[in-house]
Amino acid sequence: MTGLGVRTDNLTVTFGDQVALDGLDLRLAPGKIHGLLGRNGSGKSTLAAVLAGFRQPGVGRVLLDGGDLGEAREPYENAVVTSRVCLIRESGDLYDAAPVKNMLGLAASLRPYWDADLAGDLLDRFEIPMRKRVQKLSRGKKSALGVVLGLASRAPLTIFDESYLGMDVPSRQLFYDALLADYAEVPRTIVLSTHLVSEVSPMLEEVVILDRGRLVTQSPVDSLRGRGASIVGPAAAVDELTTGLAVLAEQRLGGTKSSTVLGDLDETLVRQARSAGLEIGPVGLQDLFVHLTATNSKEGDR
Amino acid sequence: MVFDDRSPIYLQIADQIKNDIVTGALAEDEQVMSTNQYASFYRINPATAAKGFAQLVDEGVLYKKRGIGMFVSPNARELLRTGRRKAFFSEVVDPMIREARAIGVPLKDVVQHIEKEDK
Numbered sequence: 281m282t283g284l285g286v287r288t289d290n291l292t293v294t295f296g297d298q299v300a301l302d303g304l305d306l307r308l309a310p311g312k313i314h315g316l317l318g319r320n321g322s323g324k325s326t327l328a329a330v331l332a333g334f335r336q337p338g339v340g341r342v343l344l345d346g347g348d349l350g351e352a353r354e355p356y357e358n359a360v361v362t363s364r365v366c367l368i369r370e371s372g373d374l375y376d377a378a379p380v381k382n383m384l385g386l387a388a389s390l391r392p393y394w395d396a397d398l399a400g401d402l403l404d405r406f407e408i409p410m411r412k413r414v415q416k417l418s419r420g421k422k423s424a425l426g427v428v429l430g431l432a433s434r435a436p437l438t439i440f441d442e443s444y445l446g447m448d449v450p451s452r453q454l455f456y457d458a459l460l461a462d463y464a465e466v467p468r469t470i471v472l473s474t475h476l477v478s479e480v481s482p483m484l485e486e487v488v489i490l491d492r493g494r495l496v497t498q499s500p501v502d503s504l505r506g507r508g509a510s511i512v513g514p515a516a517a518v519d520e521l522t523t524g525l526a527v528l529a530e531q532r533l534g535g536t537k538s539s540t541v542l543g544d545l546d547e548t549l550v551r552q553a554r555s556a557g558l559e560i561g562p563v564g565l566q567d568l569f570v571h572l573t574a575t576n577s578k579e580g581d582r
Numbered sequence: 583m584v585f586d587d588r589s590p591i592y593l594q595i596a597d598q599i600k601n602d603i604v605t606g607a608l609a610e611d612e613q614v615m616s617t618n619q620y621a622s623f624y625r626i627n628p629a630t631a632a633k634g635f636a637q638l639v640d641e642g643v644l645y646k647k648r649g650i651g652m653f654v655s656p657n658a659r660e661l662l663r664t665g666r667r668k669a670f671f672s673e674v675v676d677p678m679i680r681e682a683r684a685i686g687v688p689l690k691d692v693v694q695h696i697e698k699e700d701k
Contacts, residue, residue, distance in 0.1 A: 463628070464628055485630065
């Protein structure tokens, strides 16, 4: 089992007059850990729900393929596909009145690759009591239970949609460790939807950044690191140098200006900047994310 | 080790291992961690770790033994030291001279200081 590949064509979802996903064309390669980044309301959760077949696309379509599915199929109203896609949302989608044990039993009956040993081991590590009713668990334990169900399902496409927000830092680290260990053992397609960029990004191979229902950029995460640069110095010199570059943000303090640009600066430009007395510094992933999804950000995929 | 968000992690991994070799923390012909061990130890994506290791194999710093793992090349330390020596004056000495000038430390004082170390 390698995991499912994802493909969306012109995927559009609207709620009344609000556009949640706006003509999204996306490919997620099978067997990788993808980060789905975006601000609140960017369409991350809607995309996750459509991939899992919880929601029907308004316009366009979603196709999943690979693994033991073979040819591409749409997830909506297709039990064969949805049993292989596990979406864990922050709410956990749990039955409050049921004991933890029953939630595991339900997952075991729905999930073809369910691993009961892994589930038991993870419950111990997160210290979740089997006999307790779900509604008696704290918010953090409920989130942890969701995470356990998501990992032990070993679904060929597993999506965690901010599922770990209710968990404290030590529990989140337990989750990250368990995720990486199990992914190494059973590689599959994993999507982590989050805005905790700096915490999650080392675990990712690819990132998808959404903003207002559109794709801002999709890239291997390591090539996004170091793709931004900040250029600081006398305003006129900064302006001259950044002409023709994709400027994401600008800041002025007196006669000094700081511009954040996207793209690899070639050596000539770097030398030109140095001789003009400008300082060039790298921009971190988190800052790049903030600039790329800022409300006043200049349009498009650069 | 905490990875910096501002440059590719695979390069940071490669640099860290090179550093361990130069300082002798990793000996020649010593086995290095597997990419999965490395990934789970540092909480990073296994593909990223694999890319860092692959880079070191390409550069001749590590070599693979099929089915066993990766090892430090017998000449790795010398290879890396030679590379760093080339950059030593431009990357270490020149910035020091600039700083000395900027804060008014006479270069002859710097030379004297270095000569004391050499005795």
